[in-house]
Amino acid sequence: MGVTSGKGFLDRLNKMKNEVWFDGERVNGNISEHLAFKGILKAKASLYDLQIDSDLKDEMTFFLPEEKEPFGISYMQPKTKDDLQKRRKMMQAWARNTHGLMGRSPDYMNTVVMSFASSASILNGRDNCFPDHLHALYKRALKQDLSFTHTFITPQVNRSQVYMEFSDEPISAKIVEKNNTGLVIKGARLLATQGGLTDEVLVFSAPRLFIDSSEVFAFSIPSNTKGLKFICRESFVGGESFFNHPLSSQYEEMDSIVVFDNVMVPWDRVFYYENVDAAADFLLQSSFYSFAYHQVITRQIVKTEFILGVTELIVKAINVGEYQHIQDKLSEIIIGLETMRALLEKSENDAVADVFGIMRPSLISLQAASTIYPKIYPRFSEIIQLIGASGMILLPTEKAFQSEIRPDLDQYLQSDSMNAKDRVKLFRLAWDLTMSSFGTRQTQYERYFFGDPVKLSSNLYSNYPKDFYVEEVRKFLNQQ
Amino acid sequence: MGVTSGKGFLDRLNKMKNEVWFDGERVNGNISEHLAFKGILKAKASLYDLQIDSDLKDEMTFFLPEEKEPFGISYMQPKTKDDLQKRRKMMQAWARNTHGLMGRSPDYMNTVVMSFASSASILNGRDNCFPDHLHALYKRALKQDLSFTHTFITPQVNRSQVYMEFSDEPISAKIVEKNNTGLVIKGARLLATQGGLTDEVLVFSAPRLFIDSSEVFAFSIPSNTKGLKFICRESFVGGESFFNHPLSSQYEEMDSIVVFDNVMVPWDRVFYYENVDAAADFLLQSSFYSFAYHQVITRQIVKTEFILGVTELIVKAINVGEYQHIQDKLSEIIIGLETMRALLEKSENDAVADVFGIMRPSLISLQAASTIYPKIYPRFSEIIQLIGASGMILLPTEKAFQSEIRPDLDQYLQSDSMNAKDRVKLFRLAWDLTMSSFGTRQTQYERYFFGDPVKLSSNLYSNYPKDFYVEEVRKFLNQQ
Amino acid sequence: MGVTSGKGFLDRLNKMKNEVWFDGERVNGNISEHLAFKGILKAKASLYDLQIDSDLKDEMTFFLPEEKEPFGISYMQPKTKDDLQKRRKMMQAWARNTHGLMGRSPDYMNTVVMSFASSASILNGRDNCFPDHLHALYKRALKQDLSFTHTFITPQVNRSQVYMEFSDEPISAKIVEKNNTGLVIKGARLLATQGGLTDEVLVFSAPRLFIDSSEVFAFSIPSNTKGLKFICRESFVGGESFFNHPLSSQYEEMDSIVVFDNVMVPWDRVFYYENVDAAADFLLQSSFYSFAYHQVITRQIVKTEFILGVTELIVKAINVGEYQHIQDKLSEIIIGLETMRALLEKSENDAVADVFGIMRPSLISLQAASTIYPKIYPRFSEIIQLIGASGMILLPTEKAFQSEIRPDLDQYLQSDSMNAKDRVKLFRLAWDLTMSSFGTRQTQYERYFFGDPVKLSSNLYSNYPKDFYVEEVRKFLNQQ
Amino acid sequence: MGVTSGKGFLDRLNKMKNEVWFDGERVNGNISEHLAFKGILKAKASLYDLQIDSDLKDEMTFFLPEEKEPFGISYMQPKTKDDLQKRRKMMQAWARNTHGLMGRSPDYMNTVVMSFASSASILNGRDNCFPDHLHALYKRALKQDLSFTHTFITPQVNRSQVYMEFSDEPISAKIVEKNNTGLVIKGARLLATQGGLTDEVLVFSAPRLFIDSSEVFAFSIPSNTKGLKFICRESFVGGESFFNHPLSSQYEEMDSIVVFDNVMVPWDRVFYYENVDAAADFLLQSSFYSFAYHQVITRQIVKTEFILGVTELIVKAINVGEYQHIQDKLSEIIIGLETMRALLEKSENDAVADVFGIMRPSLISLQAASTIYPKIYPRFSEIIQLIGASGMILLPTEKAFQSEIRPDLDQYLQSDSMNAKDRVKLFRLAWDLTMSSFGTRQTQYERYFFGDPVKLSSNLYSNYPKDFYVEEVRKFLNQQ
Numbered sequence A, B, C, D: 001m002g003v004t005s006g007k008g009f010l011d012r013l014n015k016m017k018n019e020v021w022f023d024g025e026r027v028n029g030n031i032s033e034h035l036a037f038k039g040i041l042k043a044k045a046s047l048y049d050l051q052i053d054s055d056l057k058d059e060m061t062f063f064l065p066e067e068k069e070p071f072g073i074s075y076m077q078p079k080t081k082d083d084l085q086k087r088r089k090m091m092q093a094w095a096r097n098t099h100g101l102m103g104r105s106p107d108y109m110n111t112v113v114m115s116f117a118s119s120a121s122i123l124n125g126r127d128n129c130f131p132d133h134l135h136a137l138y139k140r141a142l143k144q145d146l147s148f149t150h151t152f153i154t155p156q157v158n159r160s161q162v163y164m165e166f167s168d169e170p171i172s173a174k175i176v177e178k179n180n181t182g183l184v185i186k187g188a189r190l191l192a193t194q195g196g197l198t199d200e201v202l203v204f205s206a207p208r209l210f211i212d213s214s215e216v217f218a219f220s221i222p223s224n225t226k227g228l229k230f231i232c233r234e235s236f237v238g239g240e241s242f243f244n245h246p247l248s249s250q251y252e253e254m255d256s257i258v259v260f261d262n263v264m265v266p267w268d269r270v271f272y273y274e275n276v277d278a279a280a281d282f283l284l285q286s287s288f289y290s291f292a293y294h295q296v297i298t299r300q301i302v303k304t305e306f307i308l309g310v311t312e313l314i315v316k317a318i319n320v321g322e323y324q325h326i327q328d329k330l331s332e333i334i335i336g337l338e339t340m341r342a343l344l345e346k347s348e349n350d351a352v353a354d355v356f357g358i359m360r361p362s363l364i365s366l367q368a369a370s371t372i373y374p375k376i377y378p379r380f381s382e383i384i385q386l387i388g389a390s391g392m393i394l395l396p397t398e399k400a401f402q403s404e405i406r407p408d409l410d411q412y413l414q415s416d417s418m419n420a421k422d423r424v425k426l427f428r429l430a431w432d433l434t435m436s437s438f439g440t441r442q443t444q445y446e447r448y449f450f451g452d453p454v455k456l457s458s459n460l461y462s463n464y465p466k467d468f469y470v471e472e473v474r475k476f477l478n479q480q
Helices: A006-016 A038-052 A054-060 A081-097 A106-118 A131-144 A276-285 A288-318 A324-349 A363-392 A406-412 A420-434 A437-447 A453-463 A467-478 B006-016 B038-052 B054-060 B081-097 B106-118 B131-144 B276-285 B288-318 B324-349 B363-392 B406-412 B420-434 B437-447 B453-463 B467-478 C006-016 C038-051 C054-060 C081-097 C106-118 C131-144 C276-285 C288-318 C324-349 C363-392 C406-412 C420-434 C437-447 C453-463 C467-478 D006-016 D038-051 D054-060 D081-097 D106-118 D131-144 D276-285 D288-318 D324-349 D363-392 D406-412 D420-434 D437-447 D453-463 D467-478
Strands: A020-022 A148-151 A174-178 A182-193 A200-204 A217-222 A228-232 A255-266 A270-273 B020-022 B148-151 B174-178 B182-193 B200-204 B217-222 B228-232 B255-266 B270-273 C020-022 C148-151 C174-178 C182-193 C200-204 C217-222 C228-232 C255-266 C270-273 D020-022 D148-151 D174-178 D182-193 D200-204 D217-222 D228-232 D255-266 D270-273
Touching: A006 A038, A038 A054, A038 A081, A038 A106, A054 A081, A081 A106, A081 A288, A081 A324, A106 A131, A106 A148, A106 A200, A106 A288, A131 A270, A148 A182, A182 A200, A182 A217, A182 A270, A182 B406, A217 A255, A217 A276, A228 B406, A255 B406, A270 A276, A276 A288, A288 A324, A288 A363, A288 A420, A288 C467, A324 A363, A324 C324, A324 C363, A324 C453, A324 D324, A363 A420, A363 A437, A363 A453, A363 B437, A363 C324, A406 A420, A406 B182, A406 B228, A406 B255, A420 A437, A420 C467, A437 B363, A437 B437, A453 C324, A467 C288, A467 C420, B006 B038, B038 B054, B038 B081, B038 B106, B054 B081, B081 B106, B081 B288, B081 B324, B106 B131, B106 B148, B106 B200, B106 B288, B131 B270, B148 B182, B182 B200, B182 B217, B182 B270, B217 B255, B217 B276, B270 B276, B276 B288, B288 B324, B288 B363, B288 B420, B288 D467, B324 B363, B324 C324, B324 D324, B324 D363, B324 D453, B363 B420, B363 B437, B363 B453, B363 D324, B406 B420, B420 B437, B420 D467, B453 D324, B467 D288, B467 D420, C006 C038, C038 C054, C038 C081, C038 C106, C054 C081, C081 C106, C081 C288, C081 C324, C106 C131, C106 C148, C106 C200, C106 C288, C131 C270, C148 C182, C182 C200, C182 C217, C182 C270, C182 D406, C217 C255, C217 C276, C228 D406, C255 D406, C270 C276, C276 C288, C288 C324, C288 C363, C288 C420, C324 C363, C363 C420, C363 C437, C363 C453, C363 D437, C406 C420, C406 D182, C406 D228, C406 D255, C420 C437, C437 D363, C437 D437, D006 D038, D038 D054, D038 D081, D038 D106, D054 D081, D081 D106, D081 D288, D081 D324, D106 D131, D106 D148, D106 D200, D106 D288, D131 D270, D148 D182, D182 D200, D182 D217, D182 D270, D217 D255, D217 D276, D270 D276, D276 D288, D288 D324, D288 D363, D288 D420, D324 D363, D363 D420, D363 D437, D363 D453, D406 D420, D420 D437
Parallel strands: A020 A228, A148 A200, B020 B228, B148 B200, C020 C228, C148 C200, D020 D228, D148 D200
Antiparallel strands: A174 A182, A182 A255, A200 A217, A217 A270, A228 A255, B174 B182, B182 B255, B200 B217, B217 B270, B228 B255, C174 C182, C182 C255, C200 C217, C217 C270, C228 C255, D174 D182, D182 D255, D200 D217, D217 D270, D228 D255
């Protein structure tokens, strides 16, 4: 069928009846109508609708030689630098539509599926590995325009370096049985964003010290597989009023714990299992990091543009652009934006085709960008709070503007260049972006997108080719 | 009557029927039962109850020679360093009871009233000044154990340095008429914390450039004075569950815009008006800053203790105390705590009796502390988020723990040293302290408690006695 | 004659007998043999020699249609992006030869002369402007491969915003007479790097508030013009031993005050005078900033490579690469390097031909880079000191290694992976780079290369096109 | 004899003929006349002279019941808080005399000797321990007013956590023989400040992982003991001109490697050896840290006062006090000064007599201060550079002011409020304080005074009593 429409996606999801637990109750009825999920699902549907907008066809879809229907470009395997740019522009368009605030817009996981399939040959001929199942995944996902979540964080029982789990019952998800049908998984994984709101769940293991082989596996199964449960956190939807909660009413994605209650994973869904080396090789040698970073940084740039716009509008609203310390703060955002853009562009300029013929953006620039963003994003949030100052706090609600107290609000909350209602609307946006439960979760999300910032720095240092520079210094020292 | 009890305070407040607007509706019925206010009013009442606790009499109350009833120590005019310490210990006790999270515990404004009255003679013999009315205020407040709010921030219409208001109708509150009865005030003031939740409102003007004399006044009137309206922001009470929202359910204080709709201020309530110099002199020469800082820093220290406790408990819960970067972050909090304490203690050691015989804590150390805290508090909040990491996000609700999904939660959210429920409870506290709408408002509150941090630095620099050090350098340079 | 050789340059300079004052004495004899200047002049000569190295011809020189001799590429007017890259590679080669430590390698001023001449038409038809003289300058410079210094900092009498000079005798250089021969200039300019070590001095005025028209001029005159004096600061050459002072013995450039003692500037050397608007327009509309930044950032990248090499070699020498905080520090340098590179590359990708047909690198990315570097360079210096720790202090001299104490040094200063002498040599390099008088002057130099960092931020903010982002936010807010 | 005079000290030192190696040559003749040492020795002598100044007797000296002569207060064992303050005032007076720039003014080691002797009983009855020898050391030092250096940093061969030395010949100093006479020591220790410029060398071992018992010892021997060599680094004396190098000409202390070439340490000089536990207990349980920190922080406060004076004088010289970012920078210094002072004062207020009857300043506040200073001192240095800007670079020498070029200097280097010579003198001071080799060594010295800053933070965290705060949070959580 090729690309899906928003409605197509929502209908399919409503029918699945995934086991989603929210505030102590299992979600019944259409999930797209549930207060905690309607906003984000509507926003997600709007992305799918862009794919079938006839004006945007060329920008959003591509064709495969042997197929008639158009497919979503986020599934495209890039062979040239031009392809790479097409991918970036498509992802940018989706990000613009959601102002970079949907962390798990479908292109993210589509990209992951594409990169996994493109690198499947790494698993060729290795024990307990099924590269063909990755190809099948890709075909299925592409043709049905499936949506995915994934999860690789293990429960936070003990973060000591030398911790090994000893418990009778698994805590971290493990293989507890292998039989003719497939693997049986029991235990949990933390923090699947949009868990329960997607067609499938892609599960794989991140390499770590002391990992037990029973914790090593990769597979993808439908979200409504028996025994699969999604337990949600509290919702950060502040309410349905756009005026009051312009962001959380639309972009609150929900995170959930994924529980595997003796979940049966059929063999044809398994990509590898119990092969620690293959799992490690696959993550490092595949194009996963290159393409995942490429998507994420594209989105983060759009988000930064939005932040710049919000901040500048506040500066205009209260007329503080003349202060040197304000200019300095704005220039920080500008520098962040330009830096991220330049690094993304460089990753495309330096792209090289890998052994599978896939044009990979250069990892180094992307790694640099992804080490920078977790540091600058929280600062941007802080800058908005510092500029907004007391104006971030005293923000009446939409109903107040609809009540008899309105003339007072109009008079006393006006700014020089904005009427009171517009000004409050703008500041409520700034507040929702940086200070509401939704906003602070965004901050935490960007901080930890690719894991512990401490490890990101370590990895960048370790992977960086430093020999040339060391050699230059040695030569300098040896000149006399 | 002397000190009030919690019940006494609540009854009095319920009877006042202050004009409080919340989410487009005027609050009817007992304000102490309204969802948005019940938590904070209960917490406030619990402070008053400490005063009548017979075990705490000596710590909480004092006697005046000519009076029989005990009075609250926050109203005590200190004559000795010992008095100063008594004041500090009493304020500490209240702060401990609320973990430093009630920004406007009654002792803050009691202290302000005490300092104003103690410095009233500054106004003696000056035009449009009524020092006796300050003495009367103090007597009334002391004897009835009144509670106050105050407000001096003007509407944020335009923050340019050269802005002057030109509008037909006042925006910033102004004197629009003077008659036999008193002053008539029209316009607004921003950000009265606990506005409408106190017996009286103390209004005075902060000196600034280009201030018009019609904006210069100081008075205190009952919160239910005709024409006085309090317009609230959205409530940050997350709900009534202690488990879910341990802080906002108790300590959300509410902020409000104070509207003066042609409010008549009787002459015997006016302290000064239309005398720009007297107003400026009064704020600078009175003991206002010394005592207000002394209270605030006492409370901030207790809050920092609470933050240290929460952070260390998280470190234990997920067992990350071995990491050097974690130790470094904790040491930042410890240094902050020790620094604030040392500066507060120094301000008491260096206290000197002023010309009115009042023992004033030394302003310099307090100014240093109050310039430091707006910078370190947001960092503490960040540290908790950095250590809690993904654990700050995935936090199921109390109802989830009461549902059939509980065994999954118990198994998968346990930590090494805590069961799942206790761990989630702890992390929900950390989240409410730093990431909920309540928590981020606390951050903004500490950042701006005494106004623009940029100006705090300027003031510290300007007021600091630097001549001795300059002279030492001159001598050094002139030695040869 | 086209490109000069090192010897050619030195001979020419020695003959000029510029009036250079050093430590209270006028420099006599060959300046290239003077202790304070021999190192830098030798280094400069080595750059010129690269131009006549037959292996490097294509990389270093270009031809003009009507001319037979090759010219230095730093004089090339780029018409295409390819030309831009040629320029960058040539400048990179010179920077590599001096490890980015020669702030005023000749390509800097050559670039300035090129950009001035390329933009000369801006002055067409304006009062007191002589665009043809700029063309003549370019021709002369190109053909004789002249070397320049320039100076635009005025004496630091008073840095208040509202300062205007009132003194009987000029302090800041001014036009004191105009006659048939030309302009007579009296007064001083601060901080000509390599002042007295170049063929000519290019003088022009930076726009500022309250500038008097008598301070507005631009011209270029020989360094040995009568009345022109260069007063040097203390020399930072630590000595002639490469082991002891590997950098200052080669790259100490010297800075000088330029005194104009009634200097006669012939009309044919004047580009403009007493036209405040033309001067401001010229600096802002010409390609000066684009090309000057392009050169500077090219050099700074090479310097950062050198810093990365030195730091990594220290990490290896004392085997501290395993520490997370060390990895974090190295990753800061790597991120800085990658960021600068990406921004430079983007400036070339986004280059556009200006109205004069010159391919200008995009200013925005370069402005971002030039706002970043003054902040990260001092941090790099700090990182080296933090990693080197006590090893940066205890560094015996070359003579100690040549004395009978050597066996002790060999035994006690060895490191795991380096013998004592090599280790001390390396740490002396690190020390000379960051802690010697030479090293700290480098830090100050990078901090202030393009002026006050506070103003750089302001400019970036002011010039940045923000409207699109503001508009996006407005659209978002107006959706409902 | 009691307190010595400056001359007494110098005569004694000159007679010792310590084996000091400087720039490849052994120092011959009077060390107090050697160019590299004359400045610091003169400065040191001036401190001793203060002790015999009849006006300062009470401030500088104390009496012991059984003795007639006065002794230096830095040797006084404090029994009361009043004694503690006397010690602090005496140390402050010495620090003021040298502007806090002499890191190893004699009171530092006198304090160490006093604290060691006061805690000697810790060694009572333990293997290989000689507490009586510590008492003898104290008596000898007190009565002769001896001066000491010490050294505990081991050679920087390999800083990996798991490094153990394996080499045929010792690198780090070790016991290589024990015989009737005493211990024979071979190997080196790094970084004895003023090594060779003191009467004795106090050697002891800092506890560390994997330490071999042969590296564990503590003793004090005369600096001219046979086989003891001091190998100096390059001198940072910039010259003898006070104008040119106001600080390095007086306060450059020199650091040296201490080589033990089979040095025989007589038994009566040994305090302990080969007892790892006793060594560790002694350092942790003795009052060493309390008193050493107390001295250091007293000095650092005086240094900060000097820095504040220099910075404010620069601000006045170039009239930049109106800028908000300048005020902010100055306020940073002020906050640092007030914080250090408050913490020092608190350590005295909280002092408690230890089991030996010695009034120990509280360690926690001192540890906080000593963790803060290594971070703020480098920032102060940076602030001076940022405010001085280009004025820090272009600084002519004294000879230039004595030459015929002087009128130019007078005219062009004047500032609004200072003549050229005074202004250059001031800026040369600022440069010598922060940018000369002397200045940067001061920065490194303060950064590493008590070792690796990373470990200081760890220690503060580990030692800090956190249980009360954790318990408060537990109680809060358990209230419902």
